[in-house]
Amino acid sequence: SRNGQVVAPGVHLPAAGGSGIGDKASPEPSSRPAGEVELDYVGSLDNAAKLIAALHRGEKRLVFCDSRRQVEELGAALRAREVTVFLSHASLSVDERTRSEQAFAEARDCVIVSTSTLELGIDVGDLDRVIQIDSPASVASFLQRIGRTGRRPGTVRNCLFLTTRKDTLLQASGLLLLWSRGWVEPVVPPPGPRHLVAQQLLAVTLQQHKLGDQLWDRQWNGLAPFDKSAAPILRFLTEEGFLDSDGGMLFVGPEAERRFGKRHFIELTASFTAPPQFTVLSGRTEIGRTDPSVLTEERPGPRRLLLGGRSWQVTYIDWLRKRVFVEPADGGGIAKWMNGGVAGLSYALTRAMREVLLGTAPPVSLTRRAEACLAEQRESDAPDTVHPGGTLITRVGSDVRWWTWAGYRANATLAATLQSVTDPLQRPTDSWLRLCENLTPAAWRVARENVGENLVLPDVDRRAVRGLKFSAALPERLAVATVAARLADFESARSVLGESARFQYDG
Incomplete structure (x- = not known):
């Protein structure tokens, strides 16, 4: 046999033995890609x-x-x-x-x-x-x-x-x-897809009409996470009536029919969910879909939508069938949709933004407006948000912020890990998280020393768990752990904890 060869002009592959997978970007710029x-x-x-x-x-x-x-x-x-x-x-x-x-x-x-x-x-x-x-x-x-x-x-x-x-x-x-620098995000599967294990167990039982209660893992040839490690999920499905057990065989149970049985179990054929939307119709022609809040929020004047780049006057709303009928309008209108999923930027991108604030410029053409705006941010914002020697802790009045520039997922992990010194009511951002207003340098050092290698999964809002499709078919603790694992970034959080933190208080 011959060794394979990858032909990719201008692309630098990792050295032999390296995985090429990681979430950190090299600080050394390579030749700029063409364009x-x-x-x-x-x-x-x-x-x-x-x-x-x-x-x-x-x-x-x-x-x-x-x-x-x-x-x-x-x-x-x-x-x-x-x-x-x-x-x-x-x-x-x-x-x-x-x-x-x-x-x-x-x-x-x-x-x-x-x-x-x-x-x-x-x-x-x-x-x-x-x-x-x-x-x-x-x-x-x-x-x-x-x-x-x-x-x-x-x-x-x-x-x-x-x-x-x-x-x-x-x-x-x-x-x-x-x-x-030729960097691109690695392709990494979501961790611990336990909700999909529940979905697949129900789907294969529905497809085959029955499933052996000792042989079910053979459907996936023992492939994780569909192997014997999924036994707690199977046990929950049986105990809660999603599956019935009789004579060593498993059958679709009444709870699965109640939750997923509509329209011939069509809900079991998709592993994602989307917020409910209303179909917008002009006569018999479907224009698209809009968020229900556009139809329910109090607004002065006639209710108008913006869809397809055109303005539409609402003439009738069929609340039961989730339809809204419209006619063309001469202007105005609201365009709004709820976004799902985990928001926030990656560690690598947020750290690159920090580099820009510290003076590094991307090797592309910048207009005078862009150059002036970046110069203003470096002069007015950078001194209070970034430091070349590590992270920065600032106080303005009672507002204490830790400028990590680590991305939302790493900051959520840090907030959960350092609960003794972080604000419990905050929502971390990409660049900073809020600390307790009475924080002292001594308390900070103690909190850092107590962490060791014991990082904690981020706290999870119960609404986020409900947004995970098939979460009802999981034990609550597993549903929460599944969502929390997707919010966490342990590797980046450890990198931040390994950096020095500089205190910079006003006054």
Whole structure:
């Protein structure tokens, strides 16, 4: 046999024996990847719309946003400026998205505004330019997006970043710093998918009508986590009536029928869930879906929606069937959706943002506006939030913050681990967590010394557990542990604990 060889020009593979997997980025920059990338700070979404309408006329432009609301608001702003614009996001109907994508593929001087739905897998024809509003959350997403351009001979990949806030300018700068070093996030499966074990046990019993109570693990050839370690989950399913046991065989029980049996157990065929939405109809044509809060919140004047980049007047709401009927309106409207999943940036990206605040600039073209905004942040924000020698603990009045720049998951882990000195009512951010207002350097040292290697899983809101599909088919402690494990980042938390912490109090 011959040794395999990976051919990937410009990509530096890990040394032999290394796994290549990790969540830390090398601080040493390598040669910058090919591509024309420009970073701008425009201050608002309306200013972004003005620039997009004025720049690159006659070209086909794909604009990425990182929320459906932003897609709708930008689409409406571009349409108001008489730009030929199409929209694509997950809450638009399939027909609406298909019409937009087909029209965009056939047109020339036009813009399509999209969430990550157009990152990959959909052919939108020959693109001239990619524009990113604010910043994606990962280098992997950026690679997919910039890879939409530069496919014609004689052209290069390109991306223009239009950031609307100071924090997203910093995030985009950190992301481009990682990209310039050839770093990309490792692919890591979610830890401990116990809820999927419960789902699969129910699904295979339904499929085969019965399952041997001593042979069930053979369905997966002993593959973890579907091996004998899943016995506590099977026992819970039997005790709670999700499965019936008779003569050494398991059958679908009444509790499984009650919770998942509607429409021929269709709920067992998908492992994820989504917040409830109302279908929006204009006559018999489905436009898309909207969040129920848009229909229930008190607002002055007529109730209007923004969907598909157009304004719609609500004429009737069918609460039972979750349908809302609309007619075209001359302007205005609300675009809003609830987001699920774990929010927050990674350790690597947040640390890259810290580097930018400390003076490192991403090796891309920065406009004068972007340079001025970053310079202002380095002058006004950096002295109170970053320190080159480690982390920073600051006090402003009674507000004590530990500036870790470790990402949300690591900070949530640190807050749970250092409960004696952290504020129990806080929600950690990507860059800092709140400490007790009476904290002293001596108490801090004691708390750090008592940790050792004993890191603690983050605290879990019970609402987050309910958002985990099939959590009802798990013992409560296992459901909580499953969600907590997805919120934790032990490796990054240990890295932060290994750094020195500098106290910097006002006054």
